[in-house]
Amino acid sequence: MNPRTRVLTALKHEEPDRIPIDIGSTPTTAIHVFAYRDIRRMLNLPERPIRIFDFGQQLAEVEKELLEFFHVDVISINRVLEPCAPYPYIWRYRTRKGDVVKISDKEWKIWIHRDGTPVEIPKNIDIIEEEDGYVAYIREDIIGKMPKNGYYFWGLDRWKEYIPLANVKTVEDVNNFNWDSYKVSNDYIETLRKRAEYLYRNTEYALIFFGAGSLHEWGQGLRGWSTWLSDLKIRKPLAEAILDNMMDVLKHNVERYVSAIGEYVQVIGFGDDLGTEEGPQISVQMFRDFYKHRYEGLIGYVVKYLKTFTWLHSCGSIYPFVKEFIDVGLDVLNPVQISAKGMDPKKLKSEFGDQISFWGGGVDTQHILPFAKPDEVAEHVKKLIKIFAPKGGYIYATVHNIQPQTPPQNIETIYKTAYKYGKYPIK
DSSP: HHHHHHHHHHTTTTSBBBBOSSSSSSSSOOBBBBHHHHHHHTTTOOOOOOEEEEEEEEEEEEHHHHHHHTTTEEETTOSSSSOOOSSSEEEEEEEETTEEEOOOOOEEEEEOHHHHHEEETTTTEEEEETTTTEEEEETTTTEEETTTHHHHHHTOOOOGGGTTTTOOOOOHHTTOOOOOGGGGOOOHHHHHHHHOOOOOOOOOOOEEEOOSSSSSSHHHHHHOOOHHHHHHHOOOOHHHOOOOOOOOHHHHHOOOHHHTTTOOOSEEEEOOOBBBBBBBOOOHHHIIIIIIIIHHHHHHHHHHHHHEEEEEEEOSOOHHHHHHHHTTTTTTOOOOOSSSSOHHHHHHHHHHHHSSSEOOSSSSSTTTTTTTTTHHHHHHOOOOOOOTTTTSOEOOOSSSOOOOOHHHHHHHHHHHHHHOOBBBSSO
16 A cells, blocks of 8 residues: 555545654654654764754754655645755745745755754845844844744734734724735746645645635734733634635635646645643634524535545644534544643543544654653553554544653654554554
8 A cells, every 4th residue: 555545545434554654744744853853863863954944933844864764645736855856945934024035945054053953044134143032024024033052933913014914903993904926826826836736746645735814813823912812802803804804815825726727636734723731722602603604604615515534623622612613514633742631542532533533643742642652652552553543534643742851762652653553453
């Protein structure tokens, strides 16, 4: 069974020859550049600059030799390193003025990370070292700050000048905003199409496109975290106007994605964090009032025209929303944060395992993976496989990204264990 067939079989809630494995296909199933450097060194692979595909989270592009070593079955259509498509990778950044800055796969440069590790970053990004850390710019925009001993370039959601709708007061203000600047361009769509078609025809990997959009998370980005939560509670007309405009953009973009790449990709991913570690950010009723019908429209459009599976990333304690996701037709849930309140693996699988697939939940990256011994990690992984894998509906991945300072022996252990003990029938 090849990787693509393996993934498709699992997502149909059937049992393939083994559970499919993912590392690096999305910015929520990946590995920090420092942890990636350490696993490469442990395996005695040649030292070379590490390509970063998610600048804020500092995530490494997983190279072909490690895709093979970890028995990976699924890749992003936006890969830069082999296997990749011979068409430009387009990384887009929208400036505060509404301009879209793009780079191709040839527009990279070397930056020496704070600990001396050489990495490749987009050419458009300039990093300035200051007394208390590092500041990253694109043109005149500050896109993130990293403390002196930090690991990530933190976003700017606390700085009002970087929040596009921070100061809107009326529905008219909302409607006058330049929403068209968020619509995908023809060259971006055509590049995605070429890349997806090439990888579909020239590799056996399952293909995922992550980036179809969000609702709640986008609202937070446009208004600021606390302001958006207040909007949903006490400024409902304003919130509805924002969501209506967001939906016009999302529907336009999703229709373009479906038309361009739908016959080549197996999974189209949305991302919308709705939970904290202790519970949901909003009530189920608020989800139903503001989001449910809108997600039903977006996911319904994909399902109507394609056999492609729909995928949603939502961190945290989101047990109360799982039934809502199933109701709107969602196929796959990620990252399955098993350490969050109410996210018991047995309960999730027994109640929802025949209705939705779980992509993640394969190892606790907060409390187990960084601190346990390899044999303890192996037992943890085996236990979770026995819960999630029976009757299919499961793709093995970590709970979100592998973080820095994770022992490389533990990283090797999780994927070796998933490959060895993930063969059907699960024992």
